[in-house]
Amino acid sequence: MSSFFRFIAKHTAYLYFLLYCSISIMLMQLQRKETLDAIRERGLSINAAVSKQFTDATAIFTQERDNERLFLQNARLFAQLARQQTALRDASDQQTIVANAPPWSGPFKVARVVDRRFSATDNMLIIDAGSSQGVSKEMAVLTPDGLVGHVIEVSANYAKVMPVINQNFMVSVVSDSTRANGLLSWRNGHERLAKMEHVPVSSPLLVGERVTTSGFSTFATRGIPVGQIVRISKDKLFYNVDVRLAVDFSSLSWVLVSMAKPSMEKIELMESPDAPAKEQ
Amino acid sequence: MKKYFLYIAIALILAFVQRFLFSKLLILHASPDVLAIFIAFISVSAGQRTGVNYGFGAGLVAGMLSGNLGLSALIGTVQGFAAGFYHVPEESHATSVKKKRMFYAASLTAFIAGNLLQSIMLDPLSLPLYIRMPETVILGTLMSMALTVLFYHFALKKLLRD
Numbered sequence A: 001m002s003s004f005f006r007f008i009a010k011h012t013a014y015l016y017f018l019l020y021c022s023i024s025i026m027l028m029q030l031q032r033k034e035t036l037d038a039i040r041e042r043g044l045s046i047n048a049a050v051s052k053q054f055t056d057a058t059a060i061f062t063q064e065r066d067n068e069r070l071f072l073q074n075a076r077l078f079a080q081l082a083r084q085q086t087a088l089r090d091a092s093d094q095q096t097i098v099a100n101a102p103p104w105s106g107p108f109k110v111a112r113v114v115d116r117r118f119s120a121t122d123n124m125l126i127i128d129a130g131s132s133q134g135v136s137k138e139m140a141v142l143t144p145d146g147l148v149g150h151v152i153e154v155s156a157n158y159a160k161v162m163p164v165i166n167q168n169f170m171v172s173v174v175s176d177s178t179r180a181n182g183l184l185s186w187r188n189g190h191e192r193l194a195k196m197e198h199v200p201v202s203s204p205l206l207v208g209e210r211v212t213t214s215g216f217s218t219f220a221t222r223g224i225p226v227g228q229i230v231r232i233s234k235d236k237l238f239y240n241v242d243v244r245l246a247v248d249f250s251s252l253s254w255v256l257v258s259m260a261k262p263s264m265e266k267i268e269l270m271e272s273p274d275a276p277a278k279e280q
Numbered sequence B: 001m002k003k004y005f006l007y008i009a010i011a012l013i014l015a016f017v018q019r020f021l022f023s024k025l026l027i028l029h030a031s032p033d034v035l036a037i038f039i040a041f042i043s044v045s046a047g048q049r050t051g052v053n054y055g056f057g058a059g060l061v062a063g064m065l066s067g068n069l070g071l072s073a074l075i076g077t078v079q080g081f082a083a084g085f086y087h088v089p090e091e092s093h094a095t096s097v098k099k100k101r102m103f104y105a106a107s108l109t110a111f112i113a114g115n116l117l118q119s120i121m122l123d124p125l126s127l128p129l130y131i132r133m134p135e136t137v138i139l140g141t142l143m144s145m146a147l148t149v150l151f152y153h154f155a156l157k158k159l160l161r162d
Helices: A002-010 A012-032 A034-097 A264-271 B004-020 B033-047 B050-067 B071-085 B098-121 B129-161
Strands: A108-117 A123-127 A140-143 A147-156 A159-163 A170-175 A182-184 A195-196 A209-215 A226-236 A239-244 A252-256
Touching: A002 A012, A012 A108, A012 B050, A012 B071, A034 A108, A034 A252, A034 B050, A034 B071, A170 A226, A195 A226, A209 B004, B004 B033, B004 B050, B004 B071, B033 B050, B033 B071, B033 B098, B033 B129, B071 B098, B098 B129
Parallel strands: A147 A226
Antiparallel strands: A108 A123, A108 A252, A123 A159, A140 A147, A140 A252, A147 A159, A170 A182, A170 A209, A182 A195, A195 A239, A209 A226, A226 A239
16 A cells, blocks of 8 residues: 555656546536636637737738828829819809800900919919910900909910009099099009099099999990999099909909900000191 | 746746747648647656646646637646656756757657647547648647757757756
């Protein structure tokens, strides 16, 4: 008996082995029991959590490439969207400007403003209609809101327009209710404020009156809206009149070119000397 | 005592490494077994009883992670027990060459025993036994042996000398 115990004491590894094997086999048999299932589930949840971390960690390495691909895709989609929106807006603008063309504008040509130069001293517009489209110098340029300016230079497909907001621009105007005549010009200052000059203090001018082109103009047909009187102050002989312009030049993209030819005869007559030559 | 706690910590880490790294290096359903290397090392350096204890414990942890609690524990126990036959007692003053040989032999025995058990009792792909047994045992053992050589040269050599 004592030799048996000595043998056992010497070979405890065998005992452990048998014990652990029994436990393991028992565990295998009982693996479907609820407690073991819970342990397995817990183990599997740890397994899943760590696996997820591994997946997330490896995703970092592919993220830059994915970002680049998405960025390019975004850029392509953005370009496509921009093209479509521009085309849509252009079509809508063109439709609006044709539909709202005022009766006084007569036959006209629709043109798009392709370039603009706005500064304190020299404001110019370039439109995409030129001599090939029948545009010539001194033609009036307008929008349904009112007068924009007049053509001063023409190439085959483009024309240069001097807008109302140019220091060299002048147009003869008349107030719509009191019929007071004057000359409208723009000076440096507010973009939408022009001056109406040479209006005698005897004229019954009123604030709020609309101002339109008069028949004295060499390029504009009569009755094109120009603006509205916002302030009147008296000088010695003439009024100082501020006119708020009808056209918003900051958002100008489409215009109408009035195809009515300016009367060259009238221009020549106006440019001729005032006094007749004295007989020798 | 401190050494044994360190072994427990290493066993835990290796169980995770085995589950999330080495078990994914599958070649024809066989993968290297880093935990078996550790069990073989314990068995060779600390004896059969300790090897069985650690084998069972490490197998339990690995089983919790893999879902095969009983089988993993059984495999760990068998590996520890089998490798324990190559135990080199400290008082034997064995040469490092002998220790190395014993360690390789212990590892080989542990791999064969573990893979054999696994191929018999675990059949996830419903392959016939005559296919999965040689496949798992031969390939698994070869891959694990390659890993053992690497581990020995880079880490265990110094530990076994001490």
